[in-house]
Amino acid sequence: MTRTGTAIAKQDYDVIVIGSGMGGLVTATQLAAKGAKVLVLEKYLIPGGSAAYFEREGYRFDVGASMIFGFGTEGTTNLLTRALEGVNMSMETIPDPVQIHYHLPNNLELKVHKNYGKFIEELTAKFPHEKIGIRRFYDECWQVFNCLNAMELLSLEEPRYLMRVFFQHPFACLGLVKYLPQNAGDIARRYISDPELLKFIDMECYCWSVVPAGKTPMINAGMVFSDRHYGGINYPKGGVGTISEKLVEGLEKFGGEIQYKARVTNILMEQGKAVGVRLADGKEYRAKRIVSNATRWDTFEKLLTNNPLPKKEEKWQQRYEKSPSFLSLHLGVKSEVLPIGTECHHVLLEEWETMEDEQGTIFVSIPTLLDPSLAPPGHHIIHTFTPSYINEWEGLSKQEYSQKKEAAASHLIKRLEKIFPGLVDGLDYQEVGTPRTHRRFLGRNDGTYGPIPSRKLPGLLGMPFNRTVIPGLYCVGDSTFPGQGLNAVAFSGFACSHRIAVDLGI
Numbered sequence: 001m002t003r004t005g006t007a008i009a010k011q012d013y014d015v016i017v018i019g020s021g022m023g024g025l026v027t028a029t030q031l032a033a034k035g036a037k038v039l040v041l042e043k044y045l046i047p048g049g050s051a052a053y054f055e056r057e058g059y060r061f062d063v064g065a066s067m068i069f070g071f072g073t074e075g076t077t078n079l080l081t082r083a084l085e086g087v088n089m090s091m092e093t094i095p096d097p098v099q100i101h102y103h104l105p106n107n108l109e110l111k112v113h114k115n116y117g118k119f120i121e122e123l124t125a126k127f128p129h130e131k132i133g134i135r136r137f138y139d140e141c142w143q144v145f146n147c148l149n150a151m152e153l154l155s156l157e158e159p160r161y162l163m164r165v166f167f168q169h170p171f172a173c174l175g176l177v178k179y180l181p182q183n184a185g186d187i188a189r190r191y192i193s194d195p196e197l198l199k200f201i202d203m204e205c206y207c208w209s210v211v212p213a214g215k216t217p218m219i220n221a222g223m224v225f226s227d228r229h230y231g232g233i234n235y236p237k238g239g240v241g242t243i244s245e246k247l248v249e250g251l252e253k254f255g256g257e258i259q260y261k262a263r264v265t266n267i268l269m270e271q272g273k274a275v276g277v278r279l280a281d282g283k284e285y286r287a288k289r290i291v292s293n294a295t296r297w298d299t300f301e302k303l304l305t306n307n308p309l310p311k312k313e314e315k316w317q318q319r320y321e322k323s324p325s326f327l328s329l330h331l332g333v334k335s336e337v338l339p340i341g342t343e344c345h346h347v348l349l350e351e352w353e354t355m356e357d358e359q360g361t362i363f364v365s366i367p368t369l370l371d372p373s374l375a376p377p378g379h380h381i382i383h384t385f386t387p388s389y390i391n392e393w394e395g396l397s398k399q400e401y402s403q404k405k406e407a408a409a410s411h412l413i414k415r416l417e418k419i420f421p422g423l424v425d426g427l428d429y430q431e432v433g434t435p436r437t438h439r440r441f442l443g444r445n446d447g448t449y450g451p452i453p454s455r456k457l458p459g460l461l462g463m464p465f466n467r468t469v470i471p472g473l474y475c476v477g478d479s480t481f482p483g484q485g486l487n488a489v490a491f492s493g494f495a496c497s498h499r500i501a502v503d504l505g506i
């Protein structure tokens with residue numbers, strides 16, 4: 001029995017991972033493959049976090065976005081392919097020929113084709129006077145990508161690795177050092193002056209970083225704006241959740257364990273060091289290293305309640321704030337709703353001034369265009385979401401909450417009629433999620449999509465790596481370097497497992 005009188009589970013582990021989001025699973029599988037004894041504790045019923053799925057009336061809905069980077073076959077930035085390979089797994093993916101179809105103010109209609117030349121040609125046709133600037137900006141993004149894609153991607157907190165990559169790829173490393181403190185907006189402004197084109201570049205960043213180009217790190221922009229044409233966007237057959245399922249299968253094959261309905265309530269500390277965790281049911285587990293895949297806000301404010309917020313975290317909270325969450329509509333629709341030639345992903349905005357507003361920009365994913373097996377025959381899934389803050393949804397009675405959800409959903413559907421005329425009549429199924437839903441099911445503070453700079457910061461320099469000031473405790477996922485995105489948190493998982501393996505001498 002412990003001091004608190006609860007039963008200590010007998011097992012001892014090398015590493016405990018709190019949460020089975022993509023960041024947690026990549027850390028766990030990489031460590032298990034290296035021979036570490038790993039336990040993953042997930043509070044929900046299935047793995048994946050925001051990369052999981054749920055099933056309703058014959059539809060399989062992705063919880064989060066369906067636009068997946070990291071499944072390329074070449075280079076080193078294909079981190080999802082590599083994470084699966086790490087535990088001898090692979091999966092079938094379906095290539096998407098267009099990343100996004102933009103529907104923007106002043107009838108700016110544009111498709112980001114997988115073919116780079118075709119995309120540049122289409123954008124140049126809209127802004128012919130900026131032909132050279134467009135080419136220079138996007139070509140500079142390729143420079144960042146080519147540096148990253150040349151080297152093995154591991155922990156930047158490991159000096160011997162840094163020395164090794166520096167000797168192997170000195171120019172690529174110096175290139176990355178140059179870009180680490182820069183933001184995409186500053187580089188765009190060096191080459192482009194047309195205000196509307198600059199707004200378009202803002203949207204190109206906002207739709208995945210949730211901030212305009214001026215606050216978006218150039219390293220991340222280089223990854224996104226190049227990999228979409230290199231490895232491309234590829235949808236995992238069977239839905240995004242199958243990536244996590246395969247990783248769990250691989251984890252177990254390598255002797256790792258995962259428990260579901262296992263909500264960690266406390267990280268246990270002894271003599272200033274993280275030594276274990278306590279679950280909501282009172283069980284305690286101990287390990288040599290603890291990894292939190294919960295957000296930094298949840299990790300330091302909820303799981304370490306008996307410890308004052310470390311100074312370093314206080315500073316981090318001043319530099320980064322919580323991005324909005326989303327209002328999400330998971331719709332099942334009749335196939336006739338989609339005009340012939342409809343693309344899988346869309347971004348819709350009616351006025352530039354409202355891009356960053358509550359429920360301003362609309363995102364759409366239609367994964368059934370790539371994998372029809374996710375919906376009943378003759379039907380499609382339309383997953384549409386728009387940024388929304390938790391405070392819009394709090395302090396409401398049950399009835400007020402459900403009325404507000406209904407009203408917001410019909411408003412969103414009405415706006416979408418612009419690109420899908422007849423949507424209202426073609427509806428077959430509808431489920432509405434709010435920031436409260438994301439908070440509840442994903443365990444994310446205020447349902448946030450992740451950290452965003454609270455002011456203009458020097459690129460990625462302010463993003464913490466995986467070690468924390470608490471010995472034995474590491475963080476992984478989107479509140480660590482390099483931030484949001486499945487491929488980004490997969491990198492965080494590779495880096496975290498590398499650092500831990502070195503610390504444990506594995």
Ligand SMILES: NC(=O)c1ccc[n+]([C@@H]2O[C@H](COP(=O)([O-])OP(=O)(O)OC[C@H]3O[C@@H](n4cnc5c(N)ncnc54)[C@H](O)[C@@H]3O)[C@@H](O)[C@H]2O)c1
Binds near residue numbers: 022
């Ligand atoms: N298209 C895309 O690129 C796409 C799609 C889906 C998700 N994503 C990205 O994935 C990123 C999120 O990945 P992540 O790895 O950081 O985390 P995550 O939020 O997806 O997963 C965290 C997991 O930890 C669990 N958890 C939280 N607190 C817990 C506790 N106390 N006890 C036990 N379990 C707990 C949650 O249930 C969840 O499964 C986001 O940046 C998101 O944008 C991207």
Ligand SMILES: CC(C)=CCC/C(C)=C/C=C/C(C)=C/C=C/C(C)=C/C=C/C=C(C)/C=C/C=C(C)/C=C/C=C(\C)CCC=C(C)C
Binds near residue numbers: 148174219346488
């Ligand atoms: C030695 C010396 C001297 C030096 C060194 C230097 C170095 C080496 C450096 C390095 C660095 C690194 C490695 C870095 C890395 C990075 C990375 C990996 C990055 C990544 C990134 C990624 C990303 C950002 C991604 C993202 C994505 C996303 C977010 C997506 C999303 C999506 C969505 C939301 C969707 C929407 C839309 C629709 C639907 C339409």
